[in-house]
Amino acid sequence: EPEVTQTPSHQVTQMGQEVILRCVPISNHLYFYWYRQILGQKVEFLVSFYNNEISEKSEIFDDQFSVERPDGSNFTLKIRSTKLEDSAMYFCASSEERAPLYGYTFGSGTRLTVV
Amino acid sequence: SQQGEEDPQALSIQEGENATMNCSYKTSINNLQWYRQNSGRGLVHLILIRSNEREKHSGRLRVTLDTSKKSSSLLITASRAADTASYFCATVFSGAGSYQLTFGKGTKLSVIP
Numbered sequence: 001e002p003e004v005t006q007t008p009s010h011q012v013t014q015m016g017q018e019v020i021l022r023c024v025p026i027s028n029h030l031y032f033y034w035y036r037q038i039l040g041q042k043v044e045f046l047v048s049f050y051n052n053e054i055s056e057k058s059e060i061f062d063d064q065f066s067v068e069r070p071d072g073s074n075f076t077l078k079i080r081s082t083k084l085e086d087s088a089m090y091f092c093a094s095s096e097e098r099a100p101l102y103g104y105t106f107g108s109g110t111r112l113t114v115v
Numbered sequence: 116s117q118q119g120e121e122d123p124q125a126l127s128i129q130e131g132e133n134a135t136m137n138c139s140y141k142t143s144i145n146n147l148q149w150y151r152q153n154s155g156r157g158l159v160h161l162i163l164i165r166s167n168e169r170e171k172h173s174g175r176l177r178v179t180l181d182t183s184k185k186s187s188s189l190l191i192t193a194s195r196a197a198d199t200a201s202y203f204c205a206t207v208f209s210g211a212g213s214y215q216l217t218f219g220k221g222t223k224l225s226v227i228p
Contacts, residue, residue: 041220043216043218044218045217048214056214056215058215091157099214101163102163103148103163104216106157106160108156108157109156109157
């Protein structure tokens, strides 16, 4: 069964450093998303991406964050100047349609720890 | 806020029993989805129910939706130890142009063999 692949599975970074979280969505999917889950809290929407541009973003997704689809397969989330409160599990998801009948396919996540 | 909220927060049952989890939300929705998350892992889509549907089945899963009460329930019948996980409802707001998922806090289900 097709999967969304995320790398690395765990990243530790120093406060103030930049990190890039990588995702390989399912190959025929057109819509891509990032969500995050701070430990013990709800999963929160960050951003959606379609046709090489952001289609929707949340208040969390400020200037510190950016997304990119650098080639035909990867979808990245960059966090500039990380803060302690950026520590969370970051999930990438993809879908074939904007409102998929069968839900979104999520990756296994990258656990980001900012120290 | 259009947040989904599940109850109970935690549920412990014996293998073979049925598990029922409830979700409430605050605004009109396009659809409601249930996801499962095994400890420290990714989210797995279980089932989607549209706002014009009242009930949906998938294998041992049964989902109901009551838009008048803004609530949904997920029933897992004949539970197995492998069903142990956290279960989240997520809503898609019916407002124009927004397709983001809004998740609840989840119900942690433990199925005791």
